[in-house]
Amino acid sequence: MRDLGHPPVWTGKDGKPMSIAFYLVAALTVGGGLAAVMLKNTVHCALALTVAFAGLALLFLQLDAQFAGFAQILIYIGAVAILVVFAILLTRSQEAPRGGVFSKSWLTGLAIAAAVFAVLGWAVLQTANLLPRVSEAPVVTVQQIGTALMGRYVLPLEIVALLLTAALIGAVIVAMHEKEGAQ
Amino acid sequence: MTPLAGYLLVAALLFAIGLAGALTRRNAILVLIGIELMLNAANLNLIAFWRYGPHPEALTGMMFAIFSIAVAAAEAAVGLGLVIQIHRHAHTTDLDQINRMKG
């Protein structure tokens, strides 16, 4: 076959095909994200959000970031999604309100989002040739991550720990039901 | 399209979707969902750059992503706590109705 100068769309320029798996997972993620912001029923939105999170975790795994992928599932699907669902049920906002689910200024919002995507996509496609193409899969053990967390990144780790504690206490205080007439 | 560009495009798309959700939805919880999506898109960018960057063994991008996951979890907890408190106060989570500073 004649060399066309540019490979088919579904292959990378290094000739290494962007795997089918990537397209599938990307479609899953984007579809989940779209459903999460577009569905009428709020609980469906939250569940679609977990699909998007799961897709992202799979993308992380494709990128050889095992630890981050599993952490993503554990934290986002196991905790954040459940938290969102709890909040939806506690605020009784699962049914669509009468005035529609989108705000009055939805057109502006959509335009802004489209503009942002256009700029980002343009930037990525413009610089696509400059981006690194090949790189061998890095071997990252959990031990290395632990050593890095306790060595080079110990200060951020401590700050995050403090932040999480503060957030925990803050969330409890904010959401705590003050009892009427409590002494 | 290089693999990295593919991941970056997915991240950009996800970010735009999250932004659109945060800007157009009326329910406060849905706005939080949009923000979570945006944070996750950023995470995907970080991991993709780490994977295809020059020094993956330095773990910089990965560490950023892990910290960002932790911070996002805290953000979700506080944000949802606030939403519940607002609902208790105003009996609605519709952001178009909660438009005054004065309760």
Add this chain to the structure above:
Amino acid sequence: MIENADQIFVLLQAWLLSFLPAAWRPAAGVVLDVVAIICVFPALFALTTVLERKGLGRIQNRIGPNRVGPLGILQPVADGIKSLTKEDIVPLRADAVLHFLAPLVLVVAVFMSFAVLPMGRNMVLVDMDAGLLFFFAMGASTELSVFMAGWSSRNKYSLLGAMRAVAQMISYEVVLLMSSVSVVMISGSLRLTRIVEEQNQYSGIFPHWYIFTPWGLAGFLMYVVAATAETNRSPFDLPEGESELVAGYFTEYSGFKFALFFLGEYLGMFAISGLGTTLFLGGWSAPFSFLGWVPSWIWFFGKLMLSMCVFIWMRGTLPRLRQDQLMNFAWKFVLPMTLVNLMVTALWRFLGEGWEQWVFCTAILVAVYVLMGRAEMRSEHFGPRRYRYAE
């Protein structure tokens, strides 16, 4: 011969794969492993249901099922046929898609967690570097299926049961993780095969299982509590408390979907017992050095079934907790205990070999347990409930 018995399944797999062209072997090997897991654990599930019903019967001075087959051992077959032939009812206003997906998500997530459990020497599907994290990630996904089941049924009992279940699972997952972290601190790895290897050493005839250390015993006890709560077993079976909520989140399920929930619940018990075995009871290693000739998988599955028996025993003994007791127990007693246990584990690590580590660690743990237990039992949130108006 003995080595062959130990590795019989590995050899069997290699023999089966030798019929295939070399290019197919890795994929076919994975398929074989998956098929093995999908066959073995449901079979064990069937066995456990008989054990449970007969064991509970004996505990309550009854005989238990004894009609289907000799001594009633074919009871699960009858149960299976019954649930397969029952009508699959979906409530009219239920969310049909989620109602259908919920049991599938549960069973798939639970099956996935078996992938990292080492079930014998060289017998692990994926020897992942972050195996423990993977296990917990899959465990976290089951909560979502519980919520989906409860919410999609459009039934207040289902929803209440699901909310209870999710709240309970989230609370006790923290405990489960924290008590496992102490093992990770000592073994220095999240890789489950490595954790087993660390314990597969002997001084004299006694093994180095983590349960035989003060912090390991404390961690194991808390792990058992958290595992019982995580799998919604009695005494933590509030989510499906029959006296209050009909059947909790699977009230509106019937036929095969109900059977799937049942299967998922028991598979969850197997998975969590398997992890507990791996973390604290030495996985597939023999309890005494002179028993090393017994095939490793016999030890693993033996320990697994033993822990199932403990689950059944606890179910036959303990009454159900109340929701506030459950939550207070998790957050005010077990979680602080796990934090103390983490400190003690660190102390154990830094004190090094010698009698000091035993004395100090035991003393701290016992003192904290006794003091905290006393204080909590006296406190208003923990002891018997006082009613403001009823008395």
Add this chain to the structure above:
Amino acid sequence: MLGEGILKGLAETAKNFAGSFVSADRLTTVEYPEQRIAPIEATRDFPFLVYDGGDWEAGMRCVACQICEKECPPKCIYIEKSKDKKPDALGKPQFYPAKFDIDISVCMSCQICVEVCPFEAIKMDTEFELSTTDRFGGLLLDRKRLAKSNEYYHKVHPTEAAEVDARLAEEKAKADAKAKAAAAPKPATAAKPAPAAAKTPGGETHA
């Protein structure tokens, strides 16, 4: 100490479990259709109609007074009174039930019918194997299926039946004495009061 109670409980159930294999008195269950435990005298589930003598239709104690039908809380008794009269055990002519049905799928075994019956005609049974493939007809018992002999009553509830018999015998003796007293002074009019006496209970029932 915290956890002591749990250990005690576990020990207790373990004792039960192990004990059920060694001692028979820990396993009180019997294999029901093959083995049966001896019936307990106080057992009672659904009502039946008692008759005296050998013929169920002739010896039926029930006089179709319909008190039980009126008192039955779930209204599961259905009685049709006969047009004619037959002599009862005491020799008095009485109405008898032309139709007496009890729907035991409705019956709640409250025993109120037994307590209100002035004629000791309805009693509680111990028969419990009543399952049937016909859920409407099979559980609606007619008077033929309800009728059971006094001997059967003696068999299932001996003490109670003995008391009932004693009471009936006493009544019969009283009635005999009365009849004798009535017969002795005016033997000539012996035939006359009999129809009058027979009319009175009928009139009472109607009232």
